[in-house]
Amino acid sequence: MPDLGAEAREWRAKIGRNWFLDVCANVDDPAAAYSKWDAWISALAEHPSRPGPQVPIETRVRGYLLGAATGICAASVRNYLRGTEKELGETLREELRRIDHVLGFGSSVGRVDSKAIRLKRRGIRRIGVMTEFKDLPSLRYHQNVIRSLLDGTRDRNVSLAMHEVSRSNVSESVMRFVRIHKYDGLIFIRLTPDQDLCAFLAEQQVPVVTIHADMRTYLSPPVLSNIHPLQKGIETLLRGHLAECLRSKSAPRVVLIHMPKEGTEGSIRDERIAYVERALNSPHLGAEVITQVVEDYGFRRAIEVYEKHSDADFFACLSDELAVALKHLLQATAKRRRKDDWKHKIIGFDNSLAPQEGITSFNQHIEQIGLEVMRVFDQFFDLDPKEPSEWPPFEPRGIPVSLSTGD
Numbered sequence: 001m002p003d004l005g006a007e008a009r010e011w012r013a014k015i016g017r018n019w020f021l022d023v024c025a026n027v028d029d030p031a032a033a034y035s036k037w038d039a040w041i042s043a044l045a046e047h048p049s050r051p052g053p054q055v056p057i058e059t060r061v062r063g064y065l066l067g068a069a070t071g072i073c074a075a076s077v078r079n080y081l082r083g084t085e086k087e088l089g090e091t092l093r094e095e096l097r098r099i100d101h102v103l104g105f106g107s108s109v110g111r112v113d114s115k116a117i118r119l120k121r122r123g124i125r126r127i128g129v130m131t132e133f134k135d136l137p138s139l140r141y142h143q144n145v146i147r148s149l150l151d152g153t154r155d156r157n158v159s160l161a162m163h164e165v166s167r168s169n170v171s172e173s174v175m176r177f178v179r180i181h182k183y184d185g186l187i188f189i190r191l192t193p194d195q196d197l198c199a200f201l202a203e204q205q206v207p208v209v210t211i212h213a214d215m216r217t218y219l220s221p222p223v224l225s226n227i228h229p230l231q232k233g234i235e236t237l238l239r240g241h242l243a244e245c246l247r248s249k250s251a252p253r254v255v256l257i258h259m260p261k262e263g264t265e266g267s268i269r270d271e272r273i274a275y276v277e278r279a280l281n282s283p284h285l286g287a288e289v290i291t292q293v294v295e296d297y298g299f300r301r302a303i304e305v306y307e308k309h310s311d312a313d314f315f316a317c318l319s320d321e322l323a324v325a326l327k328h329l330l331q332a333t334a335k336r337r338r339k340d341d342w343k344h345k346i347i348g349f350d351n352s353l354a355p356q357e358g359i360t361s362f363n364q365h366i367e368q369i370g371l372e373v374m375r376v377f378d379q380f381f382d383l384d385p386k387e388p389s390e391w392p393p394f395e396p397r398g399i400p401v402s403l404s405t406g407d
Contacts, residue, residue, distance in 0.1 A: 126159050131191070
């Protein structure tokens with residue numbers, strides 16, 4: 001015979017106050033719901049037996065928690081457990097399936113094919129934006145991406161909410177946010193969802209658009225698109241620019257400044273560095289290429305580069321902040337008649353600060369990202385919720401990188 005009291009005590013230890021605060025988003029007072037649950041499961045642990053046929057503890061717990069976590073009545077919970085779908089509204093069924101999934105029971109009314117879209121009712125679309133904010137490679141890059149997303153929501157019935165996510169626990173954080181806020185869609189900025197997170201979001205029917213995530217073929221559902229830079233042209237553009245800037249130099253000394261390589265499959269950063277390296281190492285240029293790895297792309301890294309390589313003929317900076325800082329250092333230390341020598345010595349990346357400083361820079365056209373993201377969501381949300389539809393296939397969208405001259 002199973003020890004029903006011990007089973008009840010295990011459930012009491014498993015479902016604590018934080019579970020109610022995280023999961024019970026539709027309950028007016030999750031703390032009060034937890035207090036009732038604690039009293040109920042404690043009484044069950046002390047007196048698990050009752051007259052008549054014995055109902056397994058997990059069945060009783062499941063029924064209680066489905067009601068407590070959704071705020072619905074016991075009769076609706078019983079209808080759900082019996083599989084009488086016609087007696088329940090779609091919104092209610094979705095919420096019960098969600099709680100069942102969190103509890104680990106699955107759905108007694110049957111899994112819905114994750115390929116079939118279950119669009120929510122029309123109205124304001126709530127989209128969560130997942131991004132890092134601490135120790136960013138380039139704060140300006142993230143600011144410009146977020147500004148682009150805000151611009152993209154103009155004239156659209158969309159509400160954005162920002163969440164800080166650490167690379168060390170992306171899945172855990174995102175799952176928690178989705179359970180609490182029930183987003184209609186998610187945007188990942190320079191974050192790559194793993195297989196477990198994709199499986200969870202597919203089950204929850206939450207569409208995802210990634211921005212500058214690793215370039216892979218993602219599963220749809222849930223990932224609709226990855227907005228990424230088309231970087232192949234960097235090599236040719238940089239070769240042409242170097243040929244113009246260094247045409248009077250023989251065996252020029254060129255310094256390439258970048259952050260550590262990520263070493264992940266499809267890394268955009270690693271691909272960018274590879275294209276730049278190929279251009280710098282072109283036999284026609286005949287350059288001595290020196291690589292300087294920096295901790296981040298902020299202004300303060302420029303001085304360490306300058307102190308080591310002040311006599312370099314050219315600085316290839318994979319950041320506008322570095323390029324601007326080096327320009328100022330070169331101007332400050334140049335002889336009076338050579339104050340403009342920097343113009344043929346520096347190239348930046350992102351074109352975020354370069355135009356104001358007259359610096360040539362590679363342009364990722366970040367201002368276009370927000371509109372591209374919203375177009376993907378527009379196509380998805382415009383599907384008729386009354387008609388059975390399947391998820392569109394994953395379709396990456398590339399934005400070509402161009403060279404903006406500082407003239």
